[in-house]
Amino acid sequence: MKGRRILSLALAVLTAVSLLTVSASAAGFSDMVGHWARDDVEYLAAQGVVKGTSATTFAPDQKMTACEALLFCSRAAGVSEEDKAAIAADWADELAELLPDSLYSWAAEEMAVCLETGILSVTELRALSADDGLLKTISRESLAMYLVRAMQLDAMAKNLSTYPMDFADTSSISAALQPYVYLLDTYGIVRGNEANCFLPKSSLTRAEMATMLRRAMDFMEERGLYAELPAYTDYDWVGGTITQAAEDGAGGISLTLTSTITGTQTVTLPAGVTIYENNMRASAEPLSLLQTGTYARVNLDGNGSVLSVRLGGAVTAYTGTVTDIEPGSVTLDVNGVSRRLEIDRFTAIQADGVSIPAQVLSNQGGYTTAACQVDAMGHLAALQLSSGGRTEEGILRAVDGRSGSQTLTVTAFDGGEARYTLPSGTAVTVDGVAGSMSDRYEGCYVNLRVSNDSEGRLTAVSVDTGTQYLQGTVQTVVTNPQNGLALTDMVSGRNTAYLLTDQAAVRYNGKTARLSDVPAGAFATLRLSNGYVTWMDAYPGAANTVKGVLDAISYGDVITLRVRTDGGETASVTADAAAPPTVTRDGQAGSLESLRTGDTVVLTLQGGRVTAVEAQAQSITVTGTVTRTARRGGTVTLDVRLSDGSAVTYEVDSAAPATRDGRSIDAEELNADDWVELVVHNGVVESITAYEDAGRNTRLEGTVLETDTRDETLRVRLSDGGTLTVDVSGASFLTADGGSTSLRRLSKDDRVQLFGDYSGNRFVATLVILL
Template sequence: MKGKRWIALAMALVMTLSLLTVSAGAVSFTDMVGHWAKEDVEALATAGVVNGTSATTFSPDRKMTACEALLFCSRTTGVSKSDKARIYAAWAARLKKLLPQDMLSWAAEEMAVCLETGILSESELAALTSTGNISRAITRENLAMYLVRAMQLAPLAQSLTSYSMSFADTASISAALKPYVYLLNMYGIVRGDQANRFLPNGDLTRAEMATMLRRAIDFMEERGIYAELPAYTSYDWMGGTITAVTTGSSGVVLLTLSNELSGARTISLPAGVEIYENNMLTTSSALKVGQYVRVNLSASGTPESVRVGGALTVYTGAVTSLNADEVTISVSGAPRAMTIDRFTEVQAGKSVGGAEVIDLDGGYTEAVCSVDSQGRLVQLRLSGGTTPAEGLIASVEANVGGGQLLRVTGFNGVTTQYTLPADAAVTINGTVGAMSGRYVDSYVSMQVSNETEYELVSVAVDTVTKYIQGSLRTYSVGTRYDTVTVTDLETGKSTTYDMAASAVVRYEGKTAALSGLSRNLFVTACISGDGITLLDAYPASTETEGTIRSISFGTPTVLTVETDAGAQVSFDLDLTALPEIYRDDKVSSIDKIKVGDDITVTVRYNQVETLDCYSQSANVSGTITRITMESSGVTMDLKLKDGASVSYTVADGVSVTQDDTAISLYALKPDYEVSLVVSGDTVLSIRVDKGSSTSSMLSGTVLVPSVKEESLMIQQADGTPITVDVSRASFLTANGAATYLEALTVNDEVQIYGSYSGANFVATLVIVL
């Protein structure tokens, strides 16, 4: 083991000009004969870790500067040559500002390793440089701190509450540095002099540094210590707090982990898997209930190593700053900064993943940070705040629950419905005002709540600036000015506009050149005078893939789709001009699609063109034994085919069908045989396989009158859609006059008399009110 590490170090290290003058392979020095550090110095020299100050001398008593000591420390980390080059490339620009110019050529690469591995921070390097201490002799106690950090033992040092030492001059060691000196002394890396003194403020010689370096490298080899750098790793992993540990006779360990963000899981650890605690190899005895662990996986998903993080400490506070690499929160009035890396699980609003789910413009106000005993931020939950959105107002309506419903067509052509609470801030052309339908087609800038889906915190309407949306017919790039021809989607009229000299052109949200756009793109143009100041372009057709989460029938009917990334996207459907609808590769209709269906929505020029749905297979089947109506929905008890009993609470709006025809959730009764599509504890859809007969009367609003299928889809007073078979029905008006199915239109009020056949309602009389 030791030999392998020495060879690796020798191959990886690139020595600095200030420390190297001797040729490779020199293993003895004339001034080391009889010296107490001879063995250590020449072992390091043979490995290529250190070299002499001339062809024959090492200068063992020359004082080490802070810079030289730091570069020596960087060589204990085990960072590979290829990673060192990548690390330097990432830090090069900042090092030009942090290091003295005369050090850049020979110290920058290994100083970058110091910064990346945490041997010192940017602020510490800046302080060393500004004071000139980087070129001065380093004290023994300061070196102790840097070396402990290089050995990846800083978290252990910081966790110590007791660190008594027997040095005669222990009292002279700075209080903040005692834990570092204690660890180095405990592990035999530093020792006292003949008088048992540590000499904390004494200068460090090259011989002393070489001896400490060799002991540190040997210790790290024995304990399996190396610098694990998140940004330079790519393996998969899973993390969680241990809730159960079971060890088999063959040495296999079964771990059960809980995780608030990614859920509970059980994983089998092969016998002999590497387990690290405090960054040092240990045994499976370190795997205890209540300890957070990260399990690193091979390409095939097999656990390769386990990092024990200890008990988690949770910090909650207001977010004071946030970037892709760090979050700072206020805890009891004091700022606390924590690093976000690829081993940090993140929940930002409703999205869960890594740092990529953080919207840096999200305005999050609160954060819950879970930190392990190594000081690593393992979980980050961001909440509060808003996300900006913009577009053109499509409609403004009163909301049954209070406030208003605002439908906005984004610059990508997708129309989204937002809830505008009564207490939301509204400004019209910079002045406080109220939202109104007269602002349809005006530009609106919005702040959308990160916590409540599609709820607006504030809106700012601009009625002065003119915007149009349409298709890009053609453009001309001229020597004096550019021109663009846009066909307005509302009027169908094509108009040619000059492009303003300072006009901004974007494609899918990114700056683009006008000459790079293609014809027939969907565009939003901001017009000032006769010229365009902003041209925002998107593909004419866009596809959104996901799972149907809700269908809210009305004017318009709103289809909500959850994408694979967890985003909720809404689409407006006009029941009088429905798009092409397919289900399981067959032509279908709006009443046939269900919540839980997989779907691809194609939008062309701001209009939904096709709905391509695929049904999910039922995963729960049984007989209803009891139905209970509650404020949260309907509680349905089922007896499964294997004799077990389960209970589900079914929310209003869940798709309920028989023979692909929609029926009311409230039409379900005991003894019905049903098949459910269930995700977790959520019922996505219900199919009635066998029902019972009962007489009834229905009333509601016409959604879809289908002459071809002789059916009538209505929305009942509770909002539930139901499809009625009217093939044998008579039609009358409220005054008794005869009428016909063909005469019915969307939004007609009807009363329907008939009876259930199974779960299908067959009408005998339809009265149009």
């Protein structure tokens, strides 16, 4: 888990400038004598912000590569050396895949800072790395975008509706990059040449970059700009929409905030409190800034005293269908438009009415709808998730009412134990009649409706007192002359023999089975009538170690891990949430939240509980087009032409879920030309997401020239050289590796694949894939 450290708000004086104390004259670059940029270069070199090409030369007229420009920008973000090292460690694995080996050893740390601070995205870095773009010269207009992001002004650029400039070549600046150039021009960081030209497509020299960088850093110091990194801070905060701000009579301000999740809170701001607007330290009177309807986050120290206030502007609400939840993001469909929103520790989260931490969010939660509040800075301020909940069943072991609300301990049929909170007023039925929960029902069968959140709240409980159930470990099984078994009762510890009726139903590991299929040591639940077994459900018993593939994790006071063993069986084991097991994943220390469905795991158990987990990531996601489906014996196979043009055949797991255009289907129903995203584990498909329209409609490929998020259109240069306006208002957006993206995340020169149909001269896309 990422470390949490206090990031002092005093970083308005940039860390990159203040850490080193070497004098400017110590740089002594021989090729800077008499050069117009000498002061800027030697000043930044003395601070360790820029470096020479050798011990005595700077090469001021050498063209900047994209990699050099990004590394220079990373040093402007104000990240401390301690945080930089932690960021590099957290991004190490991903950067090892994204960066060429020739760059990784010396560029990885600062490139990690670029990714963490938003200077560039993973998709952008992947595109740059793919065609050696990092080693190519960078244009002045592209540098403008990266530098504005480094200055933490990206949100301001995106919110601009007009950006007039008087450069003689303004019309040559790419439309998508004009807001960035405008901001740098407005704040005096870039200037035109003697002919008042910006030269957007031209490369820039190391000297020009150094001069722009110093101006940017001076501006950031003056305005208090720095990269506030949520994952690397640990100070307390409160947030919400301002409903009232008034002087408190003692020189301070009484600020009232309202949140859909945390309710209404009032905070007293001291006189002279620092307020940030657009990430910049504001100089206006506080009351003129604290306007009703503006989102505000108040940062607090360990004693609850106010450190600063950060304003996010007006809040926009989105409600839609949840399509994906990943660590750090949620993707939802809002009226046919896919929106991916980043989640950080400054996002207030509520799931089925209960506030929860972001670490427990996953697709396993079954969340179906989301209500989001996004401030004008593009930050997800509040996220409310809801679902229909899930059904659990088992044998009631204990009812604890000492803590106020009741807590039920239930042993599931697979032997896993879980505890659930029973809120006051929850509907409880006993033998079909409304009633209340009591410890008299311990040992009875219960059917539970459970909310999908970390609290495991019960929304409904049904108790069956008229049927006798037993649970325990199978000692022996006999099938001649009559089916029977010996069971050690998990409550009493007694070993007792039972006979099965002729019509008794037997299940083992979730499937219909014969009694002879049940091995000694299995955990079994028996339903009895007149002393005979009429129903039996058994699962593999827990050993000292469990090896296999992780199928699911469910959270609560007791954490349950379900593992598909190498023999194809399913084992369910538990861990104590108060003393969670140690976890390593791919050799790195982690936590339960770092595990992923599909990981190969080795679980160590002591006293029936998991104490250690060793995990290896195994599943991969591939995308392509179906060319043929076939059934061979009991197995469905898919022939797929992958996105890279290669052809491959996969077997499909019989339990693999499959959807086409959001509807559940059988794998055999896939059609040739369906576009698919496959989760593959050890060569076997475990999940299928298909799009029929993508395969059957017109398919085009080209390069993005311009994006328009207001009209929801793309201008694309097609592979044949022609240009086309594309209506993407109803399109889904995906990356080539199957991830979600959006129109806002597309940039000029991105390669895209388009699926859809023509409507007159306009192409209406149903799916856009970022290649």
